[in-house]
Amino acid sequence: VLGNHRLLDVKKRKMKKNTRTETEFIESIRTMARPGHPDVIMGIGDDCAVIRGPRDQVLLITTDMLLEGVHFDLSWHPPRQLGRKAAAVNLSDVAAMGGRAVAALLSICIPDPELPWIREFLAGFVEVLQQHGADLVGGDTVRGKAGTLLSITILGEMLEKNILYRSGALHDDLVWISGPVGLAAAGLELLKAGPQAKKKFPETWQEFIEAHLDPEPQMELGRLLAESGLVHAMMDISDGLATDLAHMCAASGVGAEIAAHDLPLSKALAEAAKHAGVSAIDWQLKGGEDYQLLFAAPAKNETALRQLAAEHAGGTFFCIGRFQRGSGVFLRTPDETRTDITYQGYDHFR
Amino acid sequence: VLGNHRLLDVKKRKMKKNTRTETEFIESIRTMARPGHPDVIMGIGDDCAVIRGPRDQVLLITTDMLLEGVHFDLSWHPPRQLGRKAAAVNLSDVAAMGGRAVAALLSICIPDPELPWIREFLAGFVEVLQQHGADLVGGDTVRGKAGTLLSITILGEMLEKNILYRSGALHDDLVWISGPVGLAAAGLELLKAGPQAKKKFPETWQEFIEAHLDPEPQMELGRLLAESGLVHAMMDISDGLATDLAHMCAASGVGAEIAAHDLPLSKALAEAAKHAGVSAIDWQLKGGEDYQLLFAAPAKNETALRQLAAEHAGGTFFCIGRFQRGSGVFLRTPDETRTDITYQGYDHFR
Numbered sequence: 001v002l003g004n005h006r007l008l009d010v011k012k013r014k015m016k017k018n019t020r021t022e023t024e025f026i027e028s029i030r031t032m033a034r035p036g037h038p039d040v041i042m043g044i045g046d047d048c049a050v051i052r053g054p055r056d057q058v059l060l061i062t063t064d065m066l067l068e069g070v071h072f073d074l075s076w077h078p079p080r081q082l083g084r085k086a087a088a089v090n091l092s093d094v095a096a097m098g099g100r101a102v103a104a105l106l107s108i109c110i111p112d113p114e115l116p117w118i119r120e121f122l123a124g125f126v127e128v129l130q131q132h133g134a135d136l137v138g139g140d141t142v143r144g145k146a147g148t149l150l151s152i153t154i155l156g157e158m159l160e161k162n163i164l165y166r167s168g169a170l171h172d173d174l175v176w177i178s179g180p181v182g183l184a185a186a187g188l189e190l191l192k193a194g195p196q197a198k199k200k201f202p203e204t205w206q207e208f209i210e211a212h213l214d215p216e217p218q219m220e221l222g223r224l225l226a227e228s229g230l231v232h233a234m235m236d237i238s239d240g241l242a243t244d245l246a247h248m249c250a251a252s253g254v255g256a257e258i259a260a261h262d263l264p265l266s267k268a269l270a271e272a273a274k275h276a277g278v279s280a281i282d283w284q285l286k287g288g289e290d291y292q293l294l295f296a297a298p299a300k301n302e303t304a305l306r307q308l309a310a311e312h313a314g315g316t317f318f319c320i321g322r323f324q325r326g327s328g329v330f331l332r333t334p335d336e337t338r339t340d341i342t343y344q345g346y347d348h349f350r
Numbered sequence: 351v352l353g354n355h356r357l358l359d360v361k362k363r364k365m366k367k368n369t370r371t372e373t374e375f376i377e378s379i380r381t382m383a384r385p386g387h388p389d390v391i392m393g394i395g396d397d398c399a400v401i402r403g404p405r406d407q408v409l410l411i412t413t414d415m416l417l418e419g420v421h422f423d424l425s426w427h428p429p430r431q432l433g434r435k436a437a438a439v440n441l442s443d444v445a446a447m448g449g450r451a452v453a454a455l456l457s458i459c460i461p462d463p464e465l466p467w468i469r470e471f472l473a474g475f476v477e478v479l480q481q482h483g484a485d486l487v488g489g490d491t492v493r494g495k496a497g498t499l500l501s502i503t504i505l506g507e508m509l510e511k512n513i514l515y516r517s518g519a520l521h522d523d524l525v526w527i528s529g530p531v532g533l534a535a536a537g538l539e540l541l542k543a544g545p546q547a548k549k550k551f552p553e554t555w556q557e558f559i560e561a562h563l564d565p566e567p568q569m570e571l572g573r574l575l576a577e578s579g580l581v582h583a584m585m586d587i588s589d590g591l592a593t594d595l596a597h598m599c600a601a602s603g604v605g606a607e608i609a610a611h612d613l614p615l616s617k618a619l620a621e622a623a624k625h626a627g628v629s630a631i632d633w634q635l636k637g638g639e640d641y642q643l644l645f646a647a648p649a650k651n652e653t654a655l656r657q658l659a660a661e662h663a664g665g666t667f668f669c670i671g672r673f674q675r676g677s678g679v680f681l682r683t684p685d686e687t688r689t690d691i692t693y694q695g696y697d698h699f700r
Contacts, residue, residue, distance in 0.1 A: 051452065
């Protein structure tokens with residue numbers, strides 16, 4: 001969820017805050033934290049920090065803090081899935097650079113440690129780590145009266161020359177996503193309707209609930225894209241497409257325009273949105289936590305990218321727009337309206 | 351404070367718990383977390399995890415979670431010192447292996463982010479990092495209603511051949527500490543008397559308050575000891591001498607006997623203990639957070655170690671006892687009484 005770059009942004013999905021002080025604050029911390037160590041290649045500013053590693057490799061490091069009531073709801077999140085998600089959302093930051101997973105640290109603050117709950121949580125956490133070849137190497141636990149809080153640090157590694165930063169997008173590059181977005185937002189909305197309502201949902205909507213409870217980090221795709229040499233910039237979509245694309249644009253010094261009708265929209269998602277009384281495009285643009293990859297690639301690589309998706313990933317990449325000179329993210333709708341959607345989503349500054 | 355090995359031990363200084371389930375639980379997590387990645391040299395089980403690093407180096411990784419009301423009290427801990435301490439207690443785990451600091455990640459959960467407080471906290475945190483050559487490379491912040499919670503991850507590096515694990519102590523090795531212990535416990539006790547009382551304390555007691563609020567990680571000493579080749583095992587003293595020595599004994603498969611009269615005791619500490627109505631030896635044995643180094647070395651290296659302390663560290667190491675066959679930690683008092691003090695202190699299992 002929370003990228004490495006967002007040091008000391010305060011999550012406030014349901015909270016109002018003083019914007020000015022917070023922006024000031026993040027600037028001051030970035031200034032204070034300027035890297036100086038010769039083995040630190042990249043500090044604050046991307047999905048992961050980058051540190052010189054073994055052989056020709058670099059190590060990627062990312063950390064997230066997940067708090068009950070803000071990032072998850074224990075009333076509908078089973079412990080095993082929560083454990084899986086806690087690992088997945090951090091692994092996704094490693095995928096976002098193109099890396100492989102190496103190791104994880106897990107710290108937990110819990111009000112009342114119930115052994116069966118923790119065992120299930122850990123089983124899920126370790127299961128996803130092992131699936132991606134990573135070890136749980138440390139952590140800490142504190143008993144605290146507040147809600148459950150998780151702090152996860154993941155280490156990855158990769159060849160330095162293959163790293164895909166979010167800052168590499170060029171104007172005229174195409175905007176790609178590795179899969180459909182808005183599914184996790186739909187799932188969250190459906191879960192809010194309560195356990196009784198859930199039973200009445202059509203089978204096709206279960207995918208959305210799964211997308212929210214148990215997202216899949218795009219490790220294999222991230223690695224393939226980084227090694228392909230076809231891509232200029234990459235990050236994962238954790239805060240929502242509009243916000244994350246705005247992050248990529250800001251980091252790259254470009255703007256972008258995406259087309260509403262190029263966003264993949266299934267019949268089931270359209271129906272779920274109708275049922276929930278919201279617009280599907282809101283879920284697609286503003287809903288976070290899909291953990292698909294967002295990437296920038298020159299137009300000449302379009303065919304090669306489509307082949308790569310089909311051959312290796314068994315799926316489809318979606319080309320949804322184009323980077324352009326200037327700044328800001330714009331949405332073009334079928335009636336040719338052009339709307340500024342920069343940082344629409346779970347923005348840290350609003 | 352909380353070593354890497356203590357994954358999912360629940361801190362409960364003031365809490366009672368079901369011992370059996372917790373012990374079971376830690377066993378199950380260690381089993382689940384068994385390292386498999388070829389670049390993971392050491393997982394759970396020491397002050398830091400060890401991962402293959404650049405050149406001939408390994409990377410050390412350690413993480414701690416510090417919670418208001420459990421690990422610190424904001425009513426007497428100024429933000430700058432708290433920031434310094436948050437960095438120091440984690441750097442101490444790197445010192446405990448003999449490593450140098452490289453980078454840190456800092457995540458904060460705060461109820462109400464007050465900019466001046468956070469600025470001061472961060473200034474202290476970064477100050478100590480910079481003093482030891484480390485960069486702040488990432489982190490996360492969440493707004494949560496509970497008290498302030500800090501999650502810190504530190505990366506260090508060193509030559510693999512110089513690593514000092516806690517498991518290397520041999521019977522007949524001498525037990526050494528890098529400086530006096532019990533000072534931080536005295537400081538905490540004095541702080542509990544409140545701000546008014548503090549003003550009446552003699553000048554000599556300020557050192558104890560400083561020891562609690564702003565401890566110094568023994569980075570230079572740790573490195574010197576690891577490079578000296580004189581030492582078999584090392585760890586830092588964070589939970590108290592009796593408990594940490596018991597950890598070293600258990601990891602090394604030996605026991606130890608220390609002599610009460612060999613523990614360095616200043617006149618000021620004796621006076622402060624008398625004032626507080628406690629026994630100074632309780633502070634020395636059970637008081638945690640001194641962050642001195644505890645190490646095991648063969649008797650033949652005694653002179654060389656004393657020289658190393660005098661020449662490089664400008665201080666003194668204290669030889670306080672001897673490792674022996676068997677298990678458990680025993681205290682010998684001047685009247686030749688021998689008391690079992692295994693895990694006396696802030697034990698996680700009592």
